[in-house]
Amino acid sequence: MSGIFLKKINKSFGNTLVLNNVDLEIYEGEFLTLVGPSGCGKSTLLRILAGLESSDSGEVFIGGADMTKVKPADRNLAMVFQSYALYPHLTVSENMLTPLKLRHLSTLERFPLIGPFISREKRNELTERVRKTAKILKLESFLKRKPGQLSGGQRQRAALGRAMVRNPVGFLMDEPLSNLDAALRVHMRSELSELHKALGSTFVYVTHDQAEALTMSNRLAVMMDGNILQLGKPREIYENPSDIRVAEFIGSPKINIFSCNVIKSNQVEICGFKIQGNFQHFMDKKISIGIRPEHLSLTNDRNCIKGIIKHRENLGSDFFMHVESPNIEKRIILRVSPEEALNLQVDAKVNFNFSQKYALFFNSAGKRVEVFDPNNITNKKIA
C-alpha cells in the first residue's frame, strides 16, 4: 500500500488547539481536498504531512512507512505554495532544476566550477527531464525567464513544474489558485484536474474555496476548529451534510436554515406549516431545518410561506432572491430561473414552497438527524 495515513494528529500553538486528534486516510492516486474556513487547521495539517511542521502527537505514514520524524526532503512529497515560492534570482529552468540537483547530484558534483565539469552527463539528463516537464505544462518558451518576468498563471505553472519534475509520490497544494484572478482560477481548476488524471499521483489540496473543493476533488474533508467534520465525495457532502456547519460552509449561496419547534412526537411546525416525521427524541427541543436555495420553489398557492423580495442577485444563468419573511429572523435565499425573475422586482410579494425530501434536519447540537422513514420518502410539498 502506498497511500498516506495520518493518525491521531494533535497540534497546538501556545494555548490554541489547532488540530484535535485528526485521523485521515488518503488513498493512492486520489485528489483529496481539505476545505474549511481560515484558521480551521487545514494548512497546519498539510504542513505536518509535508514535515514542515511537527505535530505534538500522532503519526504520519506515507507509503506504509512511518515518516513522522523524517525530514521534509526525504518524504518525497512535492509542495506548491500559495505564493508560488519560486526562487526569485533563478530562471524557471534553474528553479525546476534545483530539487533535481539536490536529489541526484552529490555534494562534490554540486560544487561550483568543478561540479558541472565532472557531472556533465548527469546534468544533461536532468536538463532533459526539466525540458519534458516544461513541455507538458507548456512552459518551454519561459524557461529562460526569471519569476519576476512571468504573469501569475505562468508562475503558477512554473511552481507546478518544480513540483512535478522529480516524480514525487504525492503533491501537496496549499491554496495554489488563490492569488490568481477569477477567470484564470476557473481555468486552472480544470487544468489541475486534468493534470491529476494524467499523472495519476496523489494530490492533497488545501483551499477555503468550497467551489474549488467541489469541482476538483475525488473526496473532500471539511474541517472546522481542528476537526474533520465530514469526509466524503463532493456530491455526498453537498446532498448529505452530517453537520449544520458543513451544510452552511459547502454550497453558495448558503443553505437556508429555519429553526422550528417540535410540537408532537411526529410533527414539527415551520411558519405555521406542519411536517410529519419521527421526532420522538426531540420533544421540547429546538430543531433546525436546512434547505438549499435551489430546492425552494415559487408557487402561486397563497397558502405557502410568504415573503417580500428585498434584494435580487443576477448571475446570468440564475437569479438569487433574498426574501424577508415574517416569523423568520434570517433572510431566505431562493434560486429562480431568469424567466421567473423577469416579473419579480424588489418589494414584490412571493409565495414559496419546498418538497419534504430536500429538508435536512439538524438537532440542537448541529448534528444531522433522520426523521423520515428511509423507505417512504415522499416528494410531498409542505403546504
Add this chain to the structure above:
Amino acid sequence: MNFSIGQTIKHAILILGALIVIAPFYTMVSYSFKSQREIETGADTGFFGSQEVIIDEFCVHRGQPEREEVKDTLELYPEKTERDVYNILLDEVKKNCTKKPVFFNYQSAFTFAPLLRYLLNGVIVTVSIFLIQVIVALPAAYALAKLRFWGRDFAFSLVLFCLLIPVHAIALPLYIMLAKVGLTNTYAALIIPWTISVFGIFLMRQFFMTVPDDLIDAGRMDGMSEFSIIWKVMLPTAIPALLAFAIFSVVAHWNDYFWPRVVITGERNLFTPPIGMREYRADSDGTFYGPIMAVSTVIVTPLIVAFMLAQKRFIEGITLSGMK
C-alpha cells in the same frame, strides 16, 4: 513641470543642504590643484587655480649639483668660475623641477609616503571585515528572523542592546585583550574587533522578516539544508540589503581613524589611509596643504565611485522595500 510654493521651498532647503555638504569637498579638490602660495594668500584663482608653474623645492634639494659634478663640468669650460658653473647646473635642475602645482601635489601625495601601501592596507582591512561580518551576520539574522527556538526573543533583545554600546567605551578593554595575546600591530588587530556587527545582524534580520516563509519551506521541500537555504536562497534575495550594509561597513572602516590609531603603534607598513595621512602633516617647514588635499582626494575617491555605482540598489536596500 509645475512648481508649487511648497515644492520650491523644499527644494531650496535641499539645495542649501547639499551646498553645505559639498563645500568641504569642493575646497579639498580645489586645493589639491593649487600651489602653496595660492592657498596661503587665498587669491581668487577659480576652482582649478592659475596652474602657474612652481619650482618643486624638494626636487631641487634632491638634485643639487655635487662638488664632483661641478669640478667635472669646470674642466669643459675653463673660462668660467666654479660659482658660475654651479649656478648653471642648479638652473638646469630647477628647470627640470619646474611643474604645474597639480602635478606637484599629486606626485608628492604618492612619493612623500607609501600611499599605495596605505590604500592596499585599507582594502585588505575593509574587505576582510565586511566578508567576515556577512559570514557571521547572515546565519544569525536568519535564525533570529525565521527559526523558532527557545530564547530567540531574548537573543534578539541582546542584539538591540549591543547596538547601544559606543565603540569608544569598550576600546580600552579590547586593546588590552589584543595586547595580551600579542596581536597589536597586526592586521588581525584591525579586523577582529569588527567581525561581529550587531548592526549587520539587525539590518539583515529586519530584511529577512520580509522574505516569505513559503520560500524557505520550498527550499526545505527541495532538499536544502538550513545552511544552503541561507547561502542559496536568502543571500541572493538579500543583495540590496547587503549592499546597503556594505556601504555602511566599508565607509566606517575605511574612514576609521580611532581604532587603527590605537592598535597600530609603530608598524608603518600597516597604516590605513586615514592614519597614513598623519605622515603628511605639518613639520617645521609648515603644512603642505596642496599635497595633503591631494591625498585626501585620493582616499575618498574609491568610496564615492563605489557609491555612485551601487547608488540605485543601495537606496533600495535602505528603504527595505522587500520583495514581491
